[in-house]
Amino acid sequence: MSEDTLPISQRAAAAPPYLATLNPEQRAAVEALDGPVLVLAGAGTGKTRVLTTRLAHLLSTGRAKPWSVLAVTFTNKAAREMRERVEVLLGPGGGGLPWLGTFHSISARMLRTHAELVGLKNTFTILDTDDQIRLLKQIIEAENIDEKRWPARQLAGLLDSWKNRALTPDRVPKNEAFQFADGAGVKLYTLYQQRLKILNACDFGDLLMHMIDIFQRHADVLETYHKKLSHLLVDEYQDTNVAQYLWLRLLAQARKNLCVVGDDDQSIYGWRGAEVDNILRFEHDFPGAQVVRLERNYRSTGHILAAAAHLIAHNRGRLGKTLFTDDELGARVKVRGVWDGEAEARLVADDIEAWVSATLPLPLAGRGLGGEGRANAQTPDVSDRPSSPTPPPLGRRIYSDCAVLVRAAWQMRAFEERFLMLRIPYKVIGGPRFFERAEVRDAHAYLRLIRSEDDDLAFERVVNQPKRGVGEGTVQKLHAHAGKPQVRFVTDHGPLFDAETGEVVTAQDEAPGGATRFRSMVAAARELVLTDELPLKAKTALRAFLNDLDRWRELSRSVSHVELAETILDESGYTEMLRNDKSPQAQTRLENLKELVQSMGQYDTLEAYLEHVSLVLDIEAESEGENVQLSTLHAAKGLEWPLVFLPGWEEEVFPSKRSIEESGEKGLEEERRLAYVGITRARERAYISFAANRQIYGRWQTVLPSRFIDELPPANVDAISETGYAMQAGGVREAAARFDAYAPGAGFNSAYQSPGWRRAQENAGKRGKPPMLEGEARLIAKSGDEDSHYQRGDRIFHQKFGYGLIRAVEGNKLTVDFDKAGEKRVIDSFVIPASAA
DNA sequence: AGCCCTGTCCTTTTT
DNA sequence: GGACAGGGCT
Numbered sequence: 004m005s006e007d008t009l010p011i012s013q014r015a016a017a018a019p020p021y022l023a024t025l026n027p028e029q030r031a032a033v034e035a036l037d038g039p040v041l042v043l044a045g046a047g048t049g050k051t052r053v054l055t056t057r058l059a060h061l062l063s064t065g066r067a068k069p070w071s072v073l074a075v076t077f078t079n080k081a082a083r084e085m086r087e088r089v090e091v092l093l094g095p096g097g098g099g100l101p102w103l104g105t106f107h108s109i110s111a112r113m114l115r116t117h118a119e120l121v122g123l124k125n126t127f128t129i130l131d132t133d134d135q136i137r138l139l140k141q142i143i144e145a146e147n148i149d150e151k152r153w154p155a156r157q158l159a160g161l162l163d164s165w166k167n168r169a170l171t172p173d174r175v176p177k178n179e180a181f182q183f184a185d186g187a188g189v190k191l192y193t194l195y196q197q198r199l200k201i202l203n204a205c206d207f208g209d210l211l212m213h214m215i216d217i218f219q220r221h222a223d224v225l226e227t228y229h230k231k232l233s234h235l236l237v238d239e240y241q242d243t244n245v246a247q248y249l250w251l252r253l254l255a256q257a258r259k260n261l262c263v264v265g266d267d268d269q270s271i272y273g274w275r276g277a278e279v280d281n282i283l284r285f286e287h288d289f290p291g292a293q294v295v296r297l298e299r300n301y302r303s304t305g306h307i308l309a310a311a312a313h314l315i316a317h318n319r320g321r322l323g324k325t326l327f328t329d330d331e332l333g334a335r336v337k338v339r340g341v342w343d344g345e346a347e348a349r350l351v352a353d354d355i356e357a358w359v360s361a362t363l364p365l366p367l368a369g370r371g372l373g374g375e376g377r378a379n380a381q382t383p384d385v386s387d388r389p390s391s392p393t394p395p396p397l398g399r400r401i402y403s404d405c406a407v408l409v410r411a412a413w414q415m416r417a418f419e420e421r422f423l424m425l426r427i428p429y430k431v432i433g434g435p436r437f438f439e440r441a442e443v444r445d446a447h448a449y450l451r452l453i454r455s456e457d458d459d460l461a462f463e464r465v466v467n468q469p470k471r472g473v474g475e476g477t478v479q480k481l482h483a484h485a486g487k488p489q490v491r492f493v494t495d496h497g498p499l500f501d502a503e504t505g506e507v508v509t510a511q512d513e514a515p516g517g518a519t520r521f522r523s524m525v526a527a528a529r530e531l532v533l534t535d536e537l538p539l540k541a542k543t544a545l546r547a548f549l550n551d552l553d554r555w556r557e558l559s560r561s562v563s564h565v566e567l568a569e570t571i572l573d574e575s576g577y578t579e580m581l582r583n584d585k586s587p588q589a590q591t592r593l594e595n596l597k598e599l600v601q602s603m604g605q606y607d608t609l610e611a612y613l614e615h616v617s618l619v620l621d622i623e624a625e626s627e628g629e630n631v632q633l634s635t636l637h638a639a640k641g642l643e644w645p646l647v648f649l650p651g652w653e654e655e656v657f658p659s660k661r662s663i664e665e666s667g668e669k670g671l672e673e674e675r676r677l678a679y680v681g682i683t684r685a686r687e688r689a690y691i692s693f694a695a696n697r698q699i700y701g702r703w704q705t706v707l708p709s710r711f712i713d714e715l716p717p718a719n720v721d722a723i724s725e726t727g728y729a730m731q732a733g734g735v736r737e738a739a740a741r742f743d744a745y746a747p748g749a750g751f752n753s754a755y756q757s758p759g760w761r762r763a764q765e766n767a768g769k770r771g772k773p774p775m776l777e778g779e780a781r782l783i784a785k786s787g788d789e790d791s792h793y794q795r796g797d798r799i800f801h802q803k804f805g806y807g808l809i810r811a812v813e814g815n816k817l818t819v820d821f822d823k824a825g826e827k828r829v830i831d832s833f834v835i836p837a838s839a840a
Numbered sequence: 841a842g843c844c845c846t847g848t849c850c851t852t853t854t855t
Numbered sequence: 856g857g858a859c860a861g862g863g864c865t
Contacts, residue, residue, distance in 0.1 A: 077854090077855070078854090078855075079855090105855065106855075107855050108855090132854090151860090207854095207855055208855095210855090271853075272853080272854080272855095274852080274853065274854090275853085410852070410853080411851065411852045411853070412851085412852080412853085413851065413852090416856085433854085467841095470841085472841065472842095473841090474841045474842075475841085476841080477841095538841095540841085541841085635852085635853065635854095636853080637852090637854070638853085638854085656852095657852095659851095659852050659853080660852090661851080661852060662852070662853085673853095677853085698856085699851090700849090700850065700851080700856075700857095
């Protein structure tokens with residue numbers, strides 16, 4: 004209802020128009036402006052809408068100023084979306100919102116202003132995981148710990164878990180202190196933190212931990228933020244970890260104007276320290292908190308919602324919500340069994356093709372494409388969905404209506420291959436991030452090294468990239484020399500040389516924090532180059548490299564940072580190296596570098612650019628064209644699609660084996676929440692599938708349907724097989740029995756040929772590959788399976804050696820003549836076309 | 841130093 | 856199927 008439909012007498016008193024589109028619960032959540040508020044928002048109940056409207060309401064009622072609202076999200080994307088939607092409500096003049104961002108970006112900003120309080124300079128670098136691991140590796144090696152037995156990765160995980168709980172080295176509980184390398188854990192942690200200080204760097208966890216430290220030790224600093232920030236808003240509160248909780252509590256404690264929004268059923272980040280407890284405990288932590296439940300779902304049709312609700316009800320210890328929808332029942336959730344991962348990919352691709360070529364019913368009225376927070380049913384107004392700037396005409400089906408959501412990233416490959424073969428456009432959500440690509444990181448390392456010579460990690464990354472003959476041996480020597488304690492930095496400008504002898508002036512010096520300060524790698528190189536300790540070749544190469552660095556640093560004073568980057572990439576031989584690289588990736592890498600140089604132009608200085616890369620910027624051209632969306636379940640949170648495919652519902656895959664092994668019942672419940680998140684992404688159709696055979700670690704394995712399939716409510720599920728793909732006995736008895744329950748009469752090898760299958764053969768032919776065998780079904784016997792029934796004369800297909808003819812069968816061993824190599828091999832793990840007989 | 845081959849581990853999920 | 860380490864060779 005819009006304002007001008009109201010009687011004139013009521014207009015003056017009428018609420019702002021944005022409130023009129025809310026339902027009573029949403030409105031209650033928006034209008035409770037002060038005091039602690041907990042909004043329990045089930046999937047698809049308009050959570051983001053409430054958050055953004057509340058923020059807009061705070062501003063337009065004058066209760067808060069744009070610069071006094073702290074609004075925290077977990078991802079940059081969510082932050083961006085929130086900002087855009089507030090602007091839609093209030094107009095772009097709405098004003099800046101400087102404190103809207105992720106926990107990490109906001110905290111990084113705060114830390115820049117108070118860095119010296121924790122012994123950092125305000126130019127500190129933020130290390131990414133890669134840097135972090137390499138640093139830890141060095142520390143582990145320096146401590147003479149076997150890095151193979153105690154991998155740096157594991158240590159990184161341990162440190163993370165401590166930092167997630169805001170445990171500085173001195174606060175690590177005694178019983179945990181000995182978890183790594185027979186008791187070296189805390190010692191390594193301490194050394195690592197010292198190294199970080201020397202490098203003037205911090206990692207992701209430090210951003211929050213340092214700020215908590217500062218807030219706790221410096222009441223005056225905390226007070227300035229209490230004065231500055233009048234209202235706090237937190238998205239996805241169920242995903243906060245202890246550190247984030249402490250950070251928030253410290254900031255909120257003075258005014259208590261804290262509003263958190265979340266859903267305990269969607270807590271899926273336990274493994275990175277998220278504490279569902281935070282949301283379960285909110286009322287206790289903030290007495291007098293108002294609690295608003297949002298239970299009316301505007302996203303999914305009835306069957307889908309019911310299936311999800313029934314599944315999640317298997318979890319214990321929930322706050323409990325009863326989601327409901329006034330929407331129609333729609334289609335039941337489809338559960339389908341298939342032969343193997345390839346068949347699954349074929350099936351999904353075929354369904355997608357059928358969808359876009361309009362052989363499936365039209366989308367339901369009023370259901371367009373959109374991001375999260377589809378317009379409330381009472382106002383099916385396209386302008387209400389700012390997240391999709393150009394909504395396609397209703398009723399037109401496009402690839403981006405479809406999403407394939409997998410448990411783990413490796414499961415995407417089968418779908419990518421299939422989509423490529425069929426020329427189905429797809430996009431991987433949150434795929435390899437631009438700034439994590441090797442070439443981009445190399446370029447950054449050069450720039451970091453120009454900015455600051457002390458950046459040892461950057462130095463090591465690029466001394467021999469491109470190859471210039473400075474190998475590992477030389478780097479080792481540099482390390483040894485840099486670590487020699489006779490000589491210390493006396494100043495921040497590097498080691499002092501005696502003007503007469505060229506020798507280094509020695510001195511003992513302690514860096515702040517008690518860490519002994521050694522030379523940087525560059526400084527060590529400068530010294531060693533003057534000696535005879537290096538082989539001539541390495542020495543010359545190193546000297547040339549040092550000269551390059553000096554020249555570029557000089558250059559950086561006179562030219563723009565963009566030009567500088569271009570020069571470096573050119574003169575270092577990096578671009579040339581890529582141009583000479585014949586591999587197919589080299590081209591993309593060159594393009595990435597071009598894009599990098601371009602994106603640098605958006606920043607005024609090199610400093611500004613480098614400060615933003617690690618956290619804020621994600622270059623992912625958000626051009627969500629007409630692509631099928633491929634995503635992990637985790638990355639799919641907050642998104643929605645008309646069609647959602649949920650493949651790989653098999654025991655040990657989903658629920659993941661590790662999750663249960665490591666966290667038992669708790670882990671299983673989190674997996675179940677993940678399943679819940681998956682199903683609730685679907686608006687109109689959810690397709691769950693499981694395979695009987697799957698390649699794991701490149702080995703074929705027989706797998707069982709996921710227990711979650713059994714937990715779905717039969718009334719809302721269609722368990723059928725449309726595939727016609729063969730299910731044959733042998734090695735998969737149990738799976739097959741269960742398959743039969745879901746897919747009665749699936750039949751044997753009916754040589755089903757989908758349109759997609761035919762196209763695949765055509766395309767394969769075009770590319771010069773032999774077309775696949777018609778109606779090929781594959782049986783994979785595990786080695787040691789007494790039921791193998793291959794016979795002499797059968798043609799088989801082997802993963803590694805291709806097609807061949809069985810010459811002899813002895814027990815489980817087959818002797819095969821392979822077409823390609825013309826060789827005879829004994830095989831005990833094989834794949835056979837069922838139609839081979 | 842650097843390349844290529846072989847064998848050994850793996851793999852959740854991300855700011 | 857792929858990352859990575861170690862060995863052997865140029």
